[in-house]
Every structure is written in structure tokens, then in C-alpha cells.
Amino acid sequence: MTPEDYCQQKAAASGSSFYYSFLFLPPERRRAITALYAFCREVDDVVDECSDAQVAAGKLAWWRAELDALYAGRPQHPVTKALQAVLPQFALPQEQLLEIIDGMEMDLQQTRYLDFKALSLYCYRVASVVGLLAAEIFGHTDRRTLKYAHDLGMAFQLTNIIRDVGEDARRGRVYLPLDELKRFEVPVADILNARHSENFRRLMEFQIERAEGYYAQAMSQLPEADRKAQRPGLVMAAIYRTLLDEIKRDGCQVLNQRTSLTPLRKLWIAWRTWIRG
Known part of the structure; x- marks a missing residue:
């Protein structure tokens, strides 16, 4: 499965209104927004699906490190690999992706x-x-x-x-x-x-x-x-x-x-x- 396929499945499986909102986009913009949405789903699922707050905090810390890897050009996760493919075309500041994780951490605190x-x-x-x-x-x-x-x-x-x-x-x-x-x-x-x-x-x-x-x-x-x-x-x-x-x-x-x-x-x-x- 390619990173793009992974993100597409993540988005489609959620049934979210967000998914329906970008069905009609041109392919390059649809790939980028699908990768962003898949990232949001990944970090949100950490909080919603993990009953142990310490384990969830550890997973969010892993995602912070994975964002560092993404912007250093060596991502490991399918979602960050998909984001890497769209970064040359779209300005997606690391600081803003980190702020999304900050928000998820508020749910733990x-x-x-x-x-x-x-x-x-x-x-x-x-x-x-x-x-x-x-x-x-x-x-x-x-x-x-x-x-x-x-x-x-x-x-x-x-x-x-x-x-x-x-x-x-x-x-x-x-x-x-x-x-x-x-x-x-x-x-x-x-x-x-x-x-x-x-x-x-x-x-x-x-x-x-x-x-x-x-x-x-x-x-x-x-x-x-x-x-x-x-x-x-x-x-x-x-x-x-x-x-x-x-x-x-x-x-x-x-x-x-x-x-x-x-x-x-x-x-x-x-x-x-x-x-x-």
C-alpha cells in the first residue's frame, strides 16, 4: 500500500464531513488535504482510543519526533511520507502541525x-x-x-x-x-x-x-x-x-x-x- 493509499483509506473510513468536502478537488490538492486529514485522524485517534494517558502522551511524543523527521527529509510513517510528497507545493509549517498535537495533549491534561x-x-x-x-x-x-x-x-x-x-x-x-x-x-x-x-x-x-x-x-x-x-x-x-x-x-x-x-x-x-x- 502506498502512503497515498493509506491516507485515502484513513479518510474514507472515518465517514467524516471533511472527507466529502474535498471529493471534487483537483488531484494534487486532494492528495495534500487527504494527507493533512489523515495526520489529524492519527493524532486524534491516539487520544480517543488509548485508555492510558501516559501511553497516549508517549505516542503523541512519537508524532512530534516524526514531524521533526518529516521536515528533516526522513519520515517513517505512511502519513508523513504522504505529507513529504506535498510539502514542495504547499506551505504547511511544522509549527502549525505541532499545535494540532498541542490541542490533542489538552485532552490528556x-x-x-x-x-x-x-x-x-x-x-x-x-x-x-x-x-x-x-x-x-x-x-x-x-x-x-x-x-x-x-x-x-x-x-x-x-x-x-x-x-x-x-x-x-x-x-x-x-x-x-x-x-x-x-x-x-x-x-x-x-x-x-x-x-x-x-x-x-x-x-x-x-x-x-x-x-x-x-x-x-x-x-x-x-x-x-x-x-x-x-x-x-x-x-x-x-x-x-x-x-x-x-x-x-x-x-x-x-x-x-x-x-x-x-x-x-x-x-x-x-x-x-x-x-x-
């Missing part, structure tokens, strides 16, 4: 966030940095596009947090800011024990409103000159905003179920959004 400011740092590292790297791969002529990419990454991560409240709680993690739980009178125990309430629904509607605000802010900052190049982000935004609508329509029942869209529906949204440009 804390399971609660006091306020949105603290959560924002996590979202920046695990999602906005990915958005900035993706914007470079898709291509841009205006630096305002990077602000769009930053805010779109925030919106995506907030959507993930909303969708995965119950799943994260079963891992002992609560990403919803504690000061907001207090404001809406939702005890942490209600989330950990999957107790849905009217207060919880109101709390989640507040989270959805914030995510929608980031989507709107991102779209307002995308220069028209870069809109066509950045269509993969617009595709993913269309899919994720549809997901938010579904969650809200279901009454924010995210503690005991994980709302998702079918692959066919994602493909339809992706095609429709791509055609519209």
Missing part, C-alpha cells in the same frame, strides 16, 4: 473548561489551525481568507462539541464551559448521567447560536476572489449547518444519541454546494 475563553484555545489548536492549513492547500490570494478559515474552524469544532456531548460525557469529558452550565442551571452530573432537561435544551440552543454566529462571521470575511478556491470549506459548512439544524429540530437530544447525516445526504449537499460555488 483536562476534561473541563471553566469558560469560553479557555475552550477557545482548545478549539483553535484542534480546528482553527487545521482550517488555516487547509486554506493554504485550497489556495488564496487575500489574507482575509485566513481570518475566514480561523473562524470556520472554530464553528466546526463547536459543532462537533454540540453533536458529541453525550459521547464525550461517557469518556468523562465535558467541553461545555462550566460558567455557562452554571448560568443555565445545568449540573455537570446531569451531563455525565445523561439527564435531559428544559434547562439543558436552553443551554444547547445557546451553544448552537454561538456556532451559527461563527459560521456567519466566517462567511462575511471570505473575499469573493477566493470563494471558488475555498469551496471545500463551504461544502463542509453546508453539511455541518444542516447537522446543527437537525440537532435543534430534535430538541437538542444529544445526551443519548449522536445526530448524523447519511452519506447520500452529505454527498448531495456537497455536490449542490460545489456547483453553486
Whole structure:
């Protein structure tokens, strides 16, 4: 199996909305974004699939060393070999890839966030940095596009947090800011024990409103000159905003179920959004 095949399988197996967003890209850009996505999946899986925090920390340290090897021209892993092939064409700074690992390490160090400011740092590292790297791969002529990419990454991560409240709680993690739980009178125990309430629904509607605000802010900052190049982000935004609508329509029942869209529906949204440009 070639490094490119490995990354393709990693991306396709996830069923992520991210995968559907770059189906229509030209081959060289699709190879680059698939390699980046496979890297993100590898380091994310370290945290999600490893129950021993020390072992997970050791694996993330290995990935840091592998990034050093990549930029020294001697990568060992299929994902870093795939990244090596695209580095001459696309500016993917090592510092930003390391920041993604920094974000994953936050999951090993804390399971609660006091306020949105603290959560924002996590979202920046695990999602906005990915958005900035993706914007470079898709291509841009205006630096305002990077602000769009930053805010779109925030919106995506907030959507993930909303969708995965119950799943994260079963891992002992609560990403919803504690000061907001207090404001809406939702005890942490209600989330950990999957107790849905009217207060919880109101709390989640507040989270959805914030995510929608980031989507709107991102779209307002995308220069028209870069809109066509950045269509993969617009595709993913269309899919994720549809997901938010579904969650809200279901009454924010995210503690005991994980709302998702079918692959066919994602493909339809992706095609429709791509055609519209």
C-alpha cells in the first residue's frame, strides 16, 4: 500500500464531513488535504482510543519526533511520507502541525473548561489551525481568507462539541464551559448521567447560536476572489449547518444519541454546494 493509499483509506473510513468536502478537488490538492486529514485522524485517534494517558502522551511524543523527521527529509510513517510528497507545493509549517498535537495533549491534561475563553484555545489548536492549513492547500490570494478559515474552524469544532456531548460525557469529558452550565442551571452530573432537561435544551440552543454566529462571521470575511478556491470549506459548512439544524429540530437530544447525516445526504449537499460555488 502506498502512503497515498493509506491516507485515502484513513479518510474514507472515518465517514467524516471533511472527507466529502474535498471529493471534487483537483488531484494534487486532494492528495495534500487527504494527507493533512489523515495526520489529524492519527493524532486524534491516539487520544480517543488509548485508555492510558501516559501511553497516549508517549505516542503523541512519537508524532512530534516524526514531524521533526518529516521536515528533516526522513519520515517513517505512511502519513508523513504522504505529507513529504506535498510539502514542495504547499506551505504547511511544522509549527502549525505541532499545535494540532498541542490541542490533542489538552485532552490528556483536562476534561473541563471553566469558560469560553479557555475552550477557545482548545478549539483553535484542534480546528482553527487545521482550517488555516487547509486554506493554504485550497489556495488564496487575500489574507482575509485566513481570518475566514480561523473562524470556520472554530464553528466546526463547536459543532462537533454540540453533536458529541453525550459521547464525550461517557469518556468523562465535558467541553461545555462550566460558567455557562452554571448560568443555565445545568449540573455537570446531569451531563455525565445523561439527564435531559428544559434547562439543558436552553443551554444547547445557546451553544448552537454561538456556532451559527461563527459560521456567519466566517462567511462575511471570505473575499469573493477566493470563494471558488475555498469551496471545500463551504461544502463542509453546508453539511455541518444542516447537522446543527437537525440537532435543534430534535430538541437538542444529544445526551443519548449522536445526530448524523447519511452519506447520500452529505454527498448531495456537497455536490449542490460545489456547483453553486
